[in-house]
Amino acid sequence: MMAASLTSPQHMSFLIKNGSGIVSVGMKEEDLERLKLPLMSPETENEDSSAPTFTITVDAKSGTCTGVSASDRAKTVLALSSPETKPEDFRRPGHVFPLKYRNGGVLRRAGHTEASVDLVMLAGLPPVSVLSAIIDPEDGSIASLADTRKLAMEHNIPIVSITDLIRYRRKREYLVERSAISRLPTKWGLFEAYCYRSKLEGTEHVAIVKGNIGDGQDVLVRVHSECLTGDIFGSARCDCGNQLDLAMQLIEQAGRGIVVYLRGHEGRGIGLGHKLRAYNLQDQGHDTVQANIELGLAVDAREYGIGAQILRDIGVRTMRLMTNNPAKFTGLKGYGLAVIGRVPVFTPITEENKRYLETKRTKMGHVYGSDIRGPLAGFINPTESSTGSPEEE
Template sequence: MTDMTEHTNQDGPVARAIRDIAAGRIVVVADDESRENEGDLICAARHATPSNIAFMATHGRGLICMPMSLELATRLDLPPMCTANTDNHHTAFTVSIDHVTTSTGISARDRSLTAMACVAPSTRPQDFRRPGHMFPLVARSGGVLERNGHTEATVDLARLAGLEPCGLCCEMMKANGTMMRRDDLVRFADEHGLAYITIAQLQEYCRAHTFPSAVRRVARVNLPTEYGRFTMVGYESDDGDEHVALVMGDTGSGEPVLCRIHSQCLTGDVFGSQRCDCGPQLHEAMRRVAEAGRGVILYLSQEGRGIGLLNKLRAYELQERGFDTLDANLELGFPVDAREYETAAAMLRDLGVASVDLMTNNPDKIGKLEQADIAIASRVPIVIPANAHDANYLSTKEYRMGHLLGALSDMTNLSTIAKEN
């Protein structure tokens, strides 16, 4: 586990960044190296002065966007830019805007007028022309604890600074047009006297302070199953998605809890599809929890590794044309894995679970849970033998996505089956 003290105290880098945002200064925020591996210049919309915007345009060189809360976007009547969002990270662009008092809309002064108008209490939707030169983005309600993007980081920093939930962010490029990476970002921040933080540090700060849970408990019922009697607890996340937990025994004792985090798979869990191992994994997890007499299974609304049912079917179409599961997602414009695990962590905390024996073959899931302050006492493999229909899928997960499948002696030889198919 990471020592959070450095990042969560009032003398740490995040606290400095919050003070700078409140004072009208720009900060540098870097994201995960496994995500975009990029940095943004960020300031609050209230302090979107012409000089701050000129600095972003001159030194950041990327697109200047305007992240805001859903409530503010709704008040300003800013609909989504498109109905089918295929952005790699599902960045929620709305229609672009210019304030009616601007000229061309592109100058630093014009963009300043537009940004500051967005947070003025008297502003109305009709005060903007559409399209324009400012690009609003809608942040997830749970902030960086729900989605680890610069959109959410911008809004969270503004809120933590006591300002309106809106700001500006600009991706940072080098003079040659390539993106600045970590060393470049640190050097740039030092040269210009700017605070530098990572989204991971901001997440740690938010967990340690007053941010609310990303989920709300809605219902709790008894659920008799073929494996025994579970308690089903229903949750709603801030984005409106619905999730459930299957619980057996005492989960609040402080001892590690046997746990499976299972992403919804309609085709496998309900219809028994043999194109994946999801259904058998779910039933095996239920059997193991019942055998142990104590455990938790989280069933998350993350169909198709987070891209949704219909997009998963589109990915299946590509797989039937020769793409593997990884390249099919990329071909459709999605990340390899669009899932976040802050919702899972919030559900576990609500159930009193702080440490788990995690049933998974996916190292990334372990890392994401640890980042969310859930201790992993042990990894419990949950390998399902391959069949003639899912061998290529499992082979891709093992060799291209790093899943730990091949080490068990009872695992059907994936490469042999894959070659036969």
């Protein structure tokens, strides 16, 4: 990748020769709106929130021919990077693929688009990047790290990992701010409640803390996604309320730990109204994944960067993560946090939720066994209706 504002035909030729042939341009939302570049499909239709978000493709009108040559594409990239360019300066469709950068960059989404634009901004240049995936010349697959390093050494190009960039930014900026702390007596025991406000969209999140976190090592942690129907009203359709209840019990028994309660995650990020519509489809025979797809919504649109920053602020460094969802491991990586083990969350299986739990296992990769050694691995669900793990039942 490189800064779009510095692109030359020679640079473009190098990208095309050593990349996939698809040249993408990372851009902020306000610039995409200024140039009237709509997304190829609504963001809610992306099944995976980690996937890149493309707009319609473009070619610059001025000084270009077919738009496909290195010279033409370099001119298009330069036009996209210029604050003076207008919507009418482009032909649609074209040969350059603009990508939407998510506000907050790699601290919000650990993706190549965000990383490339963040690097350009750190260099003090206009916030527009140009990037292309490196391809293995032998079989056309994405190049291995070894091949990438070889290419970098041959051409004296530095390699920067997204994890490195997250670490760099995390040391210098935060996207959440702590707004209040209060003593919180609960039915499980005495905790402290920490309120955090996101600087990105103003959403307030809460961390429920038990005991002295101290040096931040080996902390029992649950990162819980908001579920109004399950957490508050006890919906039997899901296991969310039971998981939250169990997490609080386990932390109380351990005498030390944290539950981070992330707002804006309703229905795996689709919102309450859409979740209720998905329920109707599930009653007609769809599973939870099929229902979201039928509605044109993401299967899982949640992001965990904010949760990671909250944990860092409280002082967590290494943790045992209470989850059945491997995606949370990925979502928390790169923020100076180490997951040293997973504590499975076993909750009751009922006629109402058994299909939902099975779908999460078969289609979303959830696992219900334990890979952690020590006293916590012996904990079982203290809810009287539970008889064991999903695998046992």
